[in-house]
Amino acid sequence: MIILILLLALALWGLIATIVELRRDGYRRTPTDWRRVAERDPLTAAESGIAYR
Structure with missing residues (x-):
């Protein structure tokens, strides 16, 4: 019975600690x-290449 109480207390402690850490x-x-957002569209600012693949 003592082990069951300790296990429940440990589970409750873990649940409370999880909630506190998530907050x-x-x-x-x-x-x-x-x-911090770019002023121009990245596609219009891209340089065009000489050759196509």
């Missing part, structure tokens, strides 16, 4: 920083 890991949706 403070910093992986959340962040708004786009439009200052």
